[in-house]
Amino acid sequence: MKAQVLKRLGMNLSRRGFLQCGATVGGGLLMGVSINALSERQVEATGVVNESGIGFFVRIEKDGSVIIGSPQPEMGQGVKTSLPMLIAEELDVDWDNVQVEQMPLGLTRDAEGNMAWLHVGQGAGGSTSVSGNWLPLREAGATARLQLMQAAADRWQLPLAELSTEPGVVVHAGTGKRMPYSELAAAAAVLPLPEAAPALKDQSEFRIIGKPARVVDAKDIVTGKAKYGIDADLPGQVYAVMERCPWHDGTVRSLDDTAARKIDGVIDVIALDGPKPGEPYTMLASGVAVVATSTWAAIQGRRALEISWDKGPHATESTASLRKQMRDAMATTGQIVMSDGDVVAAMDNAAETVQAEYFVPYAAHASMEPQCCVVHVREDGADVIGPIQMPSGASRMVNKLTGLDRLSINVEMTRLGGGFGRRLTVDYVAEATLISMAVKKPVKLQWSREDDMQHDFYRPCGLHQMRAGLDADNRIVAWQQRLASPSKYYRRSNVAEEDMWKPELYSDDFPRQLVPDMQLEYFSMQSGVPRGSWRAPAHTANAFVVQSFIDELAVRSGVDPLEYQLQLLGEAKEYPYSNHGGPMIDSGRLAGVLKRAAKEAGWGDKLPSGWGRGIAGHFTFGGYAAFVIDVSVDEGGLRVQRVVGAVDCGLAVNPNHVVAQMESGVHDGLSTALRLEITLEDGRIQQSNFHDYPLASMADAPREVDIHIIDSPHPPSGMGEPPISPIAPALTNAIFAATGKRIRELPIGKQV
Amino acid sequence: MVTFTLNGKNWKYDGDPNEPLLWVVREAAQLKGTKFGCGAGLCGACTVHVEGRAQRSCITPVRAVDGKSVTTIEGLADGVAEGSLHPVQQAWIEEDVPQCGYCQVGQIMAAADLLKRIPQPTDDDIEREQTNLCRCGTYTRIRKAIHRAAEINKSGVAYYEPAEGEGESA
Numbered sequence: 001m002k003a004q005v006l007k008r009l010g011m012n013l014s015r016r017g018f019l020q021c022g023a024t025v026g027g028g029l030l031m032g033v034s035i036n037a038l039s040e041r042q043v044e045a046t047g048v049v050n051e052s053g054i055g056f057f058v059r060i061e062k063d064g065s066v067i068i069g070s071p072q073p074e075m076g077q078g079v080k081t082s083l084p085m086l087i088a089e090e091l092d093v094d095w096d097n098v099q100v101e102q103m104p105l106g107l108t109r110d111a112e113g114n115m116a117w118l119h120v121g122q123g124a125g126g127s128t129s130v131s132g133n134w135l136p137l138r139e140a141g142a143t144a145r146l147q148l149m150q151a152a153a154d155r156w157q158l159p160l161a162e163l164s165t166e167p168g169v170v171v172h173a174g175t176g177k178r179m180p181y182s183e184l185a186a187a188a189a190v191l192p193l194p195e196a197a198p199a200l201k202d203q204s205e206f207r208i209i210g211k212p213a214r215v216v217d218a219k220d221i222v223t224g225k226a227k228y229g230i231d232a233d234l235p236g237q238v239y240a241v242m243e244r245c246p247w248h249d250g251t252v253r254s255l256d257d258t259a260a261r262k263i264d265g266v267i268d269v270i271a272l273d274g275p276k277p278g279e280p281y282t283m284l285a286s287g288v289a290v291v292a293t294s295t296w297a298a299i300q301g302r303r304a305l306e307i308s309w310d311k312g313p314h315a316t317e318s319t320a321s322l323r324k325q326m327r328d329a330m331a332t333t334g335q336i337v338m339s340d341g342d343v344v345a346a347m348d349n350a351a352e353t354v355q356a357e358y359f360v361p362y363a364a365h366a367s368m369e370p371q372c373c374v375v376h377v378r379e380d381g382a383d384v385i386g387p388i389q390m391p392s393g394a395s396r397m398v399n400k401l402t403g404l405d406r407l408s409i410n411v412e413m414t415r416l417g418g419g420f421g422r423r424l425t426v427d428y429v430a431e432a433t434l435i436s437m438a439v440k441k442p443v444k445l446q447w448s449r450e451d452d453m454q455h456d457f458y459r460p461c462g463l464h465q466m467r468a469g470l471d472a473d474n475r476i477v478a479w480q481q482r483l484a485s486p487s488k489y490y491r492r493s494n495v496a497e498e499d500m501w502k503p504e505l506y507s508d509d510f511p512r513q514l515v516p517d518m519q520l521e522y523f524s525m526q527s528g529v530p531r532g533s534w535r536a537p538a539h540t541a542n543a544f545v546v547q548s549f550i551d552e553l554a555v556r557s558g559v560d561p562l563e564y565q566l567q568l569l570g571e572a573k574e575y576p577y578s579n580h581g582g583p584m585i586d587s588g589r590l591a592g593v594l595k596r597a598a599k600e601a602g603w604g605d606k607l608p609s610g611w612g613r614g615i616a617g618h619f620t621f622g623g624y625a626a627f628v629i630d631v632s633v634d635e636g637g638l639r640v641q642r643v644v645g646a647v648d649c650g651l652a653v654n655p656n657h658v659v660a661q662m663e664s665g666v667h668d669g670l671s672t673a674l675r676l677e678i679t680l681e682d683g684r685i686q687q688s689n690f691h692d693y694p695l696a697s698m699a700d701a702p703r704e705v706d707i708h709i710i711d712s713p714h715p716p717s718g719m720g721e722p723p724i725s726p727i728a729p730a731l732t733n734a735i736f737a738a739t740g741k742r743i744r745e746l747p748i749g750k751q752v
Numbered sequence: 753m754v755t756f757t758l759n760g761k762n763w764k765y766d767g768d769p770n771e772p773l774l775w776v777v778r779e780a781a782q783l784k785g786t787k788f789g790c791g792a793g794l795c796g797a798c799t800v801h802v803e804g805r806a807q808r809s810c811i812t813p814v815r816a817v818d819g820k821s822v823t824t825i826e827g828l829a830d831g832v833a834e835g836s837l838h839p840v841q842q843a844w845i846e847e848d849v850p851q852c853g854y855c856q857v858g859q860i861m862a863a864a865d866l867l868k869r870i871p872q873p874t875d876d877d878i879e880r881e882q883t884n885l886c887r888c889g890t891y892t893r894i895r896k897a898i899h900r901a902a903e904i905n906k907s908g909v910a911y912y913e914p915a916e917g918e919g920e921s922a
Contacts, residue, residue, distance in 0.1 A: 076852030076888045214848040221853035222841040224785015224825035228854060231784040239779075264768070294779050296771045368789050368797060368854040368887050417787070417854030418887050449790040656848060660893070664851060667889025690794040690885060699879045701891035 057087055057103075057119070057137065058144045064182035066093050066168070069103040071122050072129045073389055075367075075416035075423070076664070077720040078657035079129045081216040083137055085653060089208040090141030090200060093181070094167040100216045105391035105411035115406055123390040125424050125533065126580055127621040127718025130653055134716055135200075142198035150194075151187035152179050167207075203651065212656035217415075229387035229414045232374045234442035238267055240435050241298040241446055243305055244287035244455050247683045248528035249277040250312035251286045259304040260290060265297025269305070270438045272431065277313050277528075280493045282397065284427045284455045284530055289435050295446050314528025315683040319461075322527055322680070323359075326463040326484035329523040334482060335498065338507040338520040346478035346517035350469025353478075354556060356549055358466065359745040360541040361677035363459040363534055364693060369417020370452040375432035376442035381408030382433070383442070387416035389423035397426045401433050421533035425457055453693055454685045457532025458678055460485045460504060464545045469517070474557035476568060479515040481505070481545070484523035488531045488538075500524040504538050506579040510546060510619060513575050514568055514587065529680065535668070536721035539620045540728070544673075544746065547616035547729030552742065561733065562598050562615050566591055581621035581717075589648045592710055593617050593626035596646035600708050601628035610634050611641065612738025616729035622717030624648040624710075625665065629702075629730040633738045638752045640670055640731065642704040647723065650714035658719050662707040665723020671696030673728035675747050756817045758783070759827025769815035774798045776814045777824055785825035785857050789885070796884030799858040800824050806865035825857045828864060840864045843901035851888035859884045863898050872902050 059067040068087050074080035084100045106118030120136055145165060152170040153160040156177055163172055171178050203210075220226040245251060257269040274286035290301035347353050373386035375398070382404055388394050391411040399406045416423060432445040447455075462485030469478030487500035501522035512518060534540070554564035572588020594617040598604075607613055610632050617626030630642040643666045652658045675694050679686045687693040732743040735752055743751055754765045758781055765776055772791075777783050777800065786809060789797030793811040800809045801823040802816075823830075829838040837845070840863050850856045859882070866873060866881045873881070878898050886894070 074852075076850075078851070214845070215850050215853075218845045218848065218850055219837075221850045221856055222837070222844045222860060223829075224783075224857045226853055227784075228787070230788060294767075294775065296768065296775045296779075300768070366887055368787075368795065368852065368885070370788070416852060418852045420887070446788070449792065449795075660848070660851060660890075663892045664889040667891050668887065671887075671889070689792050690790055691792070695795075695885045695887060696889075696891075697885055698882045698891050698894065701879075701895065703875055703895070705892045 057140045058091060060144070060148075060181050060185040062182055062185060064097075064168075064180065065099065066091075066097055066181070067099045067101055069101050071103045071120050072133070073122075073124050073391070073413040073416055073419070074102065075124065075387070075389065075419035077124065077129070078215070078654060078660065079124065080415075081213055082130055082654045082657060083133055084216065085208050085213060086133065086137040087141035089206055090138045091145050092165040092167055095208050095213065097168065102413060102415070104413065105395060107392070107395065107406060109407065123392060124419065124720070125389060125421070127623070127721045130716050130718050131622060138200050139197060142200055143193065144188075146194055146198045147188040147191055148181050148184045150191055151184040155179070155184070155187065209653050210651065210655065213654050214656065227414050228369055228417050229372045229385070230369060230417070230446070232385040232412075232414055233444065234374050234376050234383060234385070237374060237376075237442035237444045238291050238293065238439060239295045239298045239446065240289050240291045240432070240443050241295065241302050241448070242272070242287045242289040242431060242451070243302050243307060244285040244451065245274070245309050245312070246454060246685075247309060247311040248285070248314045248530065249274070250315070251310045252288060252307060253310040254308040255288055256306035257288070259306070260301040263292070263297060263301045263304055265293040266301040267291045267293065268439055269301070270435060272434055278491060280491050281425065281427055281530065282401065282430045283434070284457075289431070291435060291439050291443065298446075311683060312528075317528055317683050318681050319679040322461070322486070322525065323463065325525055326523070329484045329525065330463065330465055330482060332523075334484070334521040334523040335501060336519060337501045337505060337522050338512070338518070340512070340519070341517035343478050343480050343517045343519040347467065347469045347480070350478055351472045352470045353467060354470065354553060355465070355467045356552055356744060358464040358545045358548065360462050360464070360544060361679070361746060362461040362529060363672060363676055364453055364456045364678050364687070365418075365420045365422035365534060366453065366693060366695060367416070367418025367420055367422055370449055371423075371428035371447040372445060373428050373432040374442060374444045375429065375436045377402055377404070377433055377436040381405075381410070383410045383412075384429060384433075385412040385414060386429060387419070387423055388413050388426065388429070389416065389419045389421075390426065393424070394426045394429045397430050398433050401430060402437065420535040421537070422456065424533055449690070450688045453688050455530075456678075457530045459534030459537070459540065460488050460531045462504065462541055464541070466545060466549045468549065468553055470553065470557070474553075474559065476511070476515050476553065477517065479511055479518040480521070482521040482523070484525055486525040486527035486529065486531060488533065490527075490531050497524060506538060506542065508577045508579050508582070508585065509542060510590065511568060514570065528683070529685075536620050536725050539618060539721070539725040540672070543616065543618040543620075543725035544728040544732070547618065547726060548732055548742075548744070551614070551616075551729070551733040551736065555736070560604070562594060562603055565594060565615075565617070581619070585619055589624045589710075589712075590617055590619055593624045593646040593648050596708055596710060597626040597628045597644050600646065600706060601630070601642075601644035603628060608632070610738065612734045612736065614730045614733025614735070614737055616726040616733060618722075618726045620722040620725055622650075623719065623722035625662070625722045625726055627666070627726050627730040629727075629734045631731065631734040631738050633735065633752060638735065638748070640700070640702040642706070643702050644706045644708075645723070646708045646710060647719075648710040648712050648714075649719050649722065650712050650716040652709050653716050655709055658709055659707045661719040662723045663705055665727060666705050667696060667701060669724045669727025670700065670702070670731060673731050673746055673748055674700065675749055677747050754814050754818045756819065757821045759823055760830060765814055770813045772810050773800065773812040773814050773817055773822065774809040777809060777822070783824050783826050787854055787857060789855065789858070794885070795855070795858075796862055797855050797858040799861040799884065801861060801865060804865075804868070806862050825861060828861065838864060839904040840867065840897070840901045843897040843904060847893045847897040847900055849890050849893040849897050851890055855884060855886045856890075859886065859894055863894070863901065866898065867901055867905060871905060873898060
């Protein structure tokens with residue numbers, strides 16, 4: 001994801017203008033948080049913040065209810081549970097009495113007229129929700145608690161210092177006085193905020209953080225009441241679907257909508273022009289929208305469209321042509337994007353050099369909820385409701401297309417039926433916006449699965465050439481990775497050609513600083529296929545390649561793969577890591593997860609005949625994860641028998657969901673490695689639905705998945721992405737151990 | 753005109769008889785628990801019960817349920833005590849299955865049918881019968897929850913009564 005977005009998600013705390021306090025309509029305490037959002041002058045001018053329903057983190061009503069707002073979009077990563085836990089811990093309330101509400105996007109305008117966050121930076125990406133909110137949300141909770149204690153001190157005429165709290169109650173030990181928060185909320189709401197930041201609890205005092213909690217709205221989910229994008233409605237809405245050009249950057253040459261307009265329920269047919277070739281995406285593609293009184297009527301209308309397409313500039317592209325482009329590029333010299341020491345000399349002086357080539361395919365996001373969105377563009381503003389990972393991006397897009405003031409654009413995030421990076425982009429919001437502008441009504445846009453599979457921002461494919469120089473003792477003394485890939489930065493504004501490598505090769509990734517002479521070389525490939533962020537972005541490719549190659553070197557050296565990798569990691573040391581997830585990386589923590597997974601799996605134990613065991617670990621976005629995978633291969637094929645994982649994510653805020661994300665990484669990682677690829681022929685994506693993009697099912701799921709969390713003194717890091725990348729190499733290393741066949745190309749498919 | 757019972761109530765639909773049951777349930781009947789995932793019967797997000805058996809509503813034309821009974825997630829717990837959950841829903845909460853949660857209604861409807869046919873399923877049974885897809889990868893917990901629901905059914909333990917405030921959200 002873009003660096004500037006990440007910076008906005010990571011917050012610098014400023015006490016002044018950070019917390020705001022006010023009264024709810026019911027006379028309770030309302031605690032808002034605003035980070036560098038309002039200038040002091042504005043705070044003074046506006047006084048206490050207005051109550052706007054759920055636009056605040058904490059509400060304590062007189063009736064005793066505690067409502068905590070969750071600012072970040074929930075797409076399965078568990079933040080709707082874990083973020084409110086941070087507030088509840090410091091507020092000191094009983095977790096079972098907490099209700100959680102999803103907060104909408106909060107924006108404001110600062111003194112200079114620039115857009116600023118009203119509460120905290122909102123959006124989920126790069127596994128930053130927990131790490132970025134770790135301090136601010138605890139401070140919000142602690143400040144609310146302090147306000148309640150101050151209200152009690154005033155009422156009882158006792159010194160604040162003598163008061164303490166038990167869950168939901170302020171207590172004075174000396175007199176035995178007790179008063180529930182609900183009775184203090186009204187008085188607390190009108191107190192001035194404390195000047196100093198409140199003291200936060202020591203980890204040893206945590207009652208909620210670090211204790212396993214279940215999904216906060218599980219009951220809503222299992223009863224079908226949870227609201228997703230597809231469930232959003234606006235009064236008077238019409239329903240839309242859209243036929244998009246199957247060729248990238250193709251356009252509508254001619255349209256005959258006579259038959260479509262005759263379908264019962266069809267209201268309108270609208271041709272929409274996509275961005276010109278090379279321009280940043282608004283919508284993904286040119287196409288024709290059908291608007292109707294129901295989704296089914298719109299689908300029928302779409303089927304009746306007669307469209308002739310101009311195939312555009314990429315009509316002859318194929319997977320084969322792209323791979324030839326990569327192969328040809330590898331014969332030349334690329335862009336040296338990272339170089340330590342002198343890799344050429346080191347290779348020359350090495351006792352032996354080893355080379356291997358790997359390929360990772362395009363992959364689709366295939367979130368279970370296809371893209372959808374409800375948008376109403378009015379003259380004085382707009383409403384947007386949908387499964388949105390980046391609500392500010394949605395707001396900017398609507399502003400760009402309509403010219404409406406951004407403060408008049410309401411963006412509501414529903415629960416997302418999966419995200420995985422797909423909904424960092426807001427092309428579907430753009431489509432619904434344009435259709436709503438055309439029909440002047442609220443529009444509910446629904447994509448089909450085929451639309452989703454064929455119009456994605458795919459994970460880039462890539463050809464990787466690995467070369468290592470070994471000394472006489474088989475130690476790695478030189479390391480080279482050459483990558484030819486179509487970059488994810490394709491068509492982003494303000495990204496120069498020489499920066500295309502940045503989202504594809506992370507310059508400080510393992511084994512940097514562990515091998516004296518190392519070089520990364522990049523070849524920027526041309527492809528018309530839209531590319532984007534896919535869970536853990538380039539880590540899924542690079543961890544596969546690097547951890548496979550290390551395994552190859554170990555096998556070649558006759559050294560146990562775990563032992564070989566631990567030798568390379570050497571003495572535990574912390575050193576700078578300038579890519580996302582830094583600023584530091586710790587070889588000891590990486591070794592720690594490898595050793596723990598190995599120990600729990602019984603690394604070195606004898607396995608049944610036909611079985612193999614593989615190991616891999618990786619550092620992703622501040623977290624360390626490693627897996628040991630056992631497979632069996634027989635005439636019935638490949639079976640993943642067992643997966644044992646270890647993770648070091650710092651303090652585990654909600655250990656239950658740390659385990660859940662590890663399990664997610666296991667099944668998603670296996671699914672993708674086993675069978676998933678997106679291919680091209682004659683300029684068109686060949687896959688269209690789950691029959692030819694076969695996500696793993698229960699039949700593929702290993703029966704034994706055993707996850708271990710390292711007891712870590714470090715602050716928490718995010719869990720959405722770190723678990724997935726080590727899975728593919730642990731699997732292919734296990735396949736090698738079982739069969740002697742080295743998988744150098746994903747997906748595994750029929751290779752085993 | 754297509755006539756059927758939907759969660760025990762009589763329903764008449766006078767729209768296109770070829771319209772998939774999924775969209776009739778979601779838009780005409782406004783029961784939104786049933787989800788659209790693939791439109792081709794491949795993922796199971798749209799699973800409902802027709803005459804008590806799991807069926808993928810995205811490829812079921814509404815005319816095919818004429819005269820039949822249809823149950824969606826909203827009606828799954830009908831017949832259990834007021835405010836209580838079906839054993840499969842209970843097990844799903846106990847094992848904390850959902851991540852994004854989008855596929856889980858379909859998974860639950862499929863599992864409820866599975867347990868009717870095979871009250872004490874083995875892992876092999878579950879792998880063969882529970883074919884709904886989940887991109888989040890909750891299969892480990894789905895497997896546990898199906899076993900747990902079988903246990904609840906066997907023991908005849910009273911249905912799960914959620915504690916006050918549990919699972920509430922706006």
